[in-house]
Amino acid sequence: MAYEPSRSLGALAVPDRLLLTPGPSNIHPRVAGALASPVIGHLDALYFEIMDDVQELLRYAFQTSNRHTFVLPVTGMGGMEAVFTNLVEPGDRVLVCVNGFFGNRMCEVVERLGGELVRLEAEWGSAVDPAAVRRKLAQERHLKAVAIVHPEASTGVLHPLAEIGAMCREHEALFIVDCVVSLGGCLLDVDAWGIDAAYAGSQKCLSAPPGLAPVTFSPRAVAAIGKRRSRVPSFYFDVLEQFRYWSEERVYHHTAPINTVYALREALRLLHEEGIEARIARHARNSTLLVEQLEGLGLAPFARPDVRLPPLTTVRIPTGVDDRAVRQRLLNEFNIEISGGIGAIAGKVWRIGLMGYNSHPRNVYALSHALRAILGRG
């Protein structure tokens, strides 16, 4: 053969890191066990049962009775793309609330699809005020949808959403919500809050491996897709085509990422065993403990206290402290990964995740001990 690899490649050897980032998180041993279970066929009746289980457990996680609740064979970012690709046609006007990196990414996705973008901005570190959404809905020419990132992972802010769904209904707009970092870690009530389309990622508070995007669509959203003027421009992202595979029709659409779906099922079982209320309380408790520990080291939280995102804490990097050097020492000496800032606050904050399986006091103490040693503080 003409092409030979340029180097020798040994067996895989990855360290057992503590992942305190905005994801992926470490996975529970039961989830790892499910992941490595034997592959079966994507059209096997036993696999269809697993799909049904996942749908039912996801309805619990999202708190929705939406029939169209299932999993897309893409990452959380692909979940965002799929939702907008189905709900936004060229010329459709969409209000996007922006208070960080992922709000900006929503804007990019809408623009690439030919949507007409209306931005509503809030400072990074604070939340978009629902009253401002109400004003925009009243002022602007008809908006097809209002989109917001529930947990903005760039800043560690959790948006209050409970009032927005009703406003959207008044103005006949769809309510699109990014739940990538909140599903399974924060209060989220898709039906009670009037959310029409939501997407998440498998690797955050659900603590399954990355690669899957749980999604849910309300009957209003499904009807809106049915009334499109043009075909969905992508077969892969056509969620009604995908749903023909997830529903009783069982029409072949793609070869499912079977092993990752096994793992997601087990991760969702763990959520159900713990119970959502207990899960949310655990995330809140460990986040409070983390903030106390960080403040004990003289570090100041970045996100405004009233809108902090429990699974993901942002903290300002003190003047004179070398962002990368600290993170390198955490990784190399303590096997702990935390994340730097992205977008407008790159170099200015650290982002520390305590998500799902990782939301535990032992991890808070491990990190604060390591940071104390590195920063020489406290």
Added chain:
Amino acid sequence: MAYEPSRSLGALAVPDRLLLTPGPSNIHPRVAGALASPVIGHLDALYFEIMDDVQELLRYAFQTSNRHTFVLPVTGMGGMEAVFTNLVEPGDRVLVCVNGFFGNRMCEVVERLGGELVRLEAEWGSAVDPAAVRRKLAQERHLKAVAIVHPEASTGVLHPLAEIGAMCREHEALFIVDCVVSLGGCLLDVDAWGIDAAYAGSQKCLSAPPGLAPVTFSPRAVAAIGKRRSRVPSFYFDVLEQFRYWSEERVYHHTAPINTVYALREALRLLHEEGIEARIARHARNSTLLVEQLEGLGLAPFARPDVRLPPLTTVRIPTGVDDRAVRQRLLNEFNIEISGGIGAIAGKVWRIGLMGYNSHPRNVYALSHALRAILGRG
């Protein structure tokens, strides 16, 4: 909480099936081990090394020195979508060769993107003649691309491709090839054959779990993307954006499906250890053995003998034999899965995969024994 799952969901328990379908295939124990390795971060320098390894091993598998050789976080179907989404703009004329289900799906993808479709058909079970491609290229107004499914998985036909790349270059058309069932199991020489864009799936002859699409783009394809009149309509499928993460830039694009990439790396290492020539010879040998065994049972192959696809054999279902009943007995009594026909030949053929790890005489004998018992023949 308002929504509770409607049934109790036990621990995952999947049987150890022999998967003799067009995919997924069973995975080597070393691949299963890699899959369940600890999760590390998608921006960890150690993960970047794994990405570099995968790229280099994929260049070997595709036989290409293309810099833009990497993995998309989607299934093989998503690989198809990504290639066309980047290379076809509204109004672009594309010749699609169709001799089965997946050629038809290419047509649907092109049409949804607003491309102008030119179809070149061959009967199901036979191949599109390269001479017919030459005639079309000469007759038709400028074609931006010629697309063909190398291994048509619906019919078990392998297209001869070696001459088509040069024709495409003469006519300044891009040459797009679906290698989903051929990569790692059939002769495929991306550079020598002048292929400009190719995509595959992780779960076929590479025998990694499903969920990833290896892709490669020639410098001509990359230049064509650079000369687009409009932005790629999808951020997720924008392969140059994706490549910024796979190249030295390491720009965050999405959270990689880390565990599945581990598994793919190990599967590619197995390919390299065996060597491509030995791998191709093994697939050819076991396919010949299978056809002999099937003919011994009085079953007739469906695909024309000169264009048979070694990793996937199609065979006619004899008159009076109940397709579903036989497949159910194979599954329930022998734990062996084979596939029925799809599209125009649903109910008329069985499709039997011997792909990657599964291409082994023991599997041929296991199946022929089981079929003999069920059909009462031979």
